[in-house]
Amino acid sequence: MTVTRIGVGDPTGHYDVLVGEHLLNELPALVEGAAQVAVIHPEGLARVAEDVAAALRAGGYTVRPMPVPDGEAAKTSAVATDLWSRLGSFNFTRSDAVVGVGGGAATDLAGFVAATWLRGVRSVLVPTTLLGMVDAAVGGKTGINTPEGKNLVGAFHPPAGVLCDLTTLESLPKADYIGGLAEIIKAGFIDDPVICDLVEDDPEGATTPGGAHTRELIERAVRFKADVVSGDLKESGRREILNYGHTLGHAIERAENYTFRHGYAVAIGMVFAAELARLDGRIDEALVRRHRDVLASVGLPTSYTADSWEALRATMSVDKKARGATLRFVVLDGPATPAILSGPTPALLDEAFRAVAGGPRVPQSH
Incomplete structure (x- = not known):
């Protein structure tokens, strides 16, 4: 199956949304220059996250897996604070990168953590749900929820790329x-x-x-x-x-x-x-x-x-x-x-x- 590249451009730069199958080989180039890559993923997607990590390791990167709760339970200040602490413990610098794997909640969270760590580090999003592919991962909106409402805390932080691998949809409920x-x-x-x-x-x-x-x-x-x-x-x-x-x-x-x-x-x-x-x-x-x-x-x-x-x-x-x-x-x-x-x-x-x-x-x- 061919890969479709859909460009997204704004005053801050340009990135592509790739739609196709078996796209993980595109990951290493998108984080080029990083020494470490944090892979933020729901606990229930450990297998997919390991495939992502393997692709990055094959490209020579040190991978830091960072599992978070499944679904909207991940989009809290407590989870974000824990991720910031983990990045700090690994001495993540501005040249390092974050990869968000999962549905819209996971990519929203990963993008927010990338936007706020050192006032912004590179992020790449790998949505694994239909909702993530067509909405949450495209456009640079990131955020977490508060008791008062959804996505009330967030930032605009366009990713370096979005990989919509259609094969991940086959196991989606x-x-x-x-x-x-x-x-x-x-x-x-x-x-x-x-x-x-x-x-x-x-x-x-x-x-x-x-x-x-x-x-x-x-x-x-x-x-x-x-x-x-x-x-x-x-x-x-x-x-x-x-x-x-x-x-x-x-x-x-x-x-x-x-x-x-x-x-x-x-x-x-x-x-x-x-x-x-x-x-x-x-x-x-x-x-x-x-x-x-x-x-x-x-x-x-x-x-x-x-x-x-x-x-x-x-x-x-x-x-x-x-x-x-x-x-x-x-x-x-x-x-x-x-x-x-x-x-x-x-x-x-x-x-x-x-x-x-x-x-x-x-x-x-x-």
């Missing part, structure tokens, strides 16, 4: 794979309608690494994100559209103590955002219905428990897109036409949530 589809479908609704067409053409195939359109879906989503972040590294403009569905989605994740799959929460958040746009007179019922149909066709949820609204609304007030006391939502003005809805009335928010309320809780991520 199907529910996790489906969760990653939410970010691909998001790109379809806000920018590339062909993505939604491909999912509708073969929804069952879309839920598996062996689907007829799998590689095209991944590459389309990565190209879209690469294009957006290349023009707006620090989310001062267009990049904000990538948060479609995330305002309510992040609130749901916090309400569930981060045991709820990110993509499942974002799927519900997209339906909520679509209902907001419909109620505000921006889109019609048909586009809202398409949201529900496309998401449901691959097994993503489109509703959430009705008794959670007050807590969710309070959490949304500290969302990163809020300005003072004013809530701001990414919505649509039409297909592939994202916009910002600033300061919706409480009545509008209440009505939009009623439209997504009443569903059962989806299976937890652990």
Whole structure:
């Protein structure tokens, strides 16, 4: 299988996102000049991390494996502090490098540690989940969670490269794979309608690494994100559209103590955002219905428990897109036409949530 290189450029430099199979031979060149390489990985991915370490050792590097808890449990200040201590104990210098292996939580954490150690060292990301490949590892956003919300502490720190090795998806649990589809479908609704067409053409195939359109879906989503972040590294403009569905989605994740799959929460958040746009007179019922149909066709949820609204609304007030006391939502003005809805009335928010309320809780991520 050929390797696709998708370039990401911003004022700080340029890097490539590689999509293909068996890409670990690309790692040594990306950390050239380092004496030591820290490999930060979830405890559950020890085998994959050892393959990464072996590729680096073959290139002549000293490897420091640094396992962390699985999933969102890794994205805490305590884990970050422990990693800083480990880097210090090995006398990591500014010329050394960090490799982050795993899903979005692991690459977010690894990128944050690289961004903050000595005010920034090189990082390379090896996402092993669909969510990581099409979203978390692309764009230079790094961060950890706090009790008040998700990703409220972080830094912009573009990696030296991203290796999306499609072979790692073959062992991904199907529910996790489906969760990653939410970010691909998001790109379809806000920018590339062909993505939604491909999912509708073969929804069952879309839920598996062996689907007829799998590689095209991944590459389309990565190209879209690469294009957006290349023009707006620090989310001062267009990049904000990538948060479609995330305002309510992040609130749901916090309400569930981060045991709820990110993509499942974002799927519900997209339906909520679509209902907001419909109620505000921006889109019609048909586009809202398409949201529900496309998401449901691959097994993503489109509703959430009705008794959670007050807590969710309070959490949304500290969302990163809020300005003072004013809530701001990414919505649509039409297909592939994202916009910002600033300061919706409480009545509008209440009505939009009623439209997504009443569903059962989806299976937890652990």
